[in-house]
Amino acid sequence: MIVANLVADAEQQIRALGHRVTTGRVLTLAKLLAADKPLTHDMLLADFTTPMDRVTLYRTLDWLVHVGLAHRIRAEDRVWRFIAGGGSRKHPHFYCENTGKLICLTDIELPDIKLPAQFKVSHVEVVFHGVCER
Numbered sequence: 001m002i003v004a005n006l007v008a009d010a011e012q013q014i015r016a017l018g019h020r021v022t023t024g025r026v027l028t029l030a031k032l033l034a035a036d037k038p039l040t041h042d043m044l045l046a047d048f049t050t051p052m053d054r055v056t057l058y059r060t061l062d063w064l065v066h067v068g069l070a071h072r073i074r075a076e077d078r079v080w081r082f083i084a085g086g087g088s089r090k091h092p093h094f095y096c097e098n099t100g101k102l103i104c105l106t107d108i109e110l111p112d113i114k115l116p117a118q119f120k121v122s123h124v125e126v127v128f129h130g131v132c133e134r
């Protein structure tokens with residue numbers, strides 16, 4: 001269930017970047033904004049009242065990551081999880097080995113790494129493993 005102001009917020013964020021506003025983009029981003037934890041493709045698919053096909057959802061999530069409105073991380077199971085925002089700033093994550101809780105450590109900015117010529121980073125993934133407060 002997503003509240004109206006999150007839908008409006010999602011729409012505004014897409015519009016602010018000068019991109020085309022589509023129902024799929026808005027609803028997917030609104031779901032990420034509403035979530036209190038990172039969501040997998042399956043969690044997102046199960047949550048749509050109007051079914052969205054898998055390919056469209058994958059493309060939409062890739063697009064949100066590409067434009068920086070969302071970012072993605074993987075945990076133990078190697079399944080991608082998506083989180084609204086945070087795309088412009090590289091940060092590590094924390095994974096709780098007991099509860100599976102996964103959080104953004106946005107106070108820490110990861111440094112740019114000097115790479116050999118012609119090398120290019122496509123994705124950065126730093127995950128601290130441990131236990132949370134529970």
Ligand SMILES: [Zn+2]
Pocket residue numbers: 071083086091092093103104105
């Ligand atoms: Zn994050």
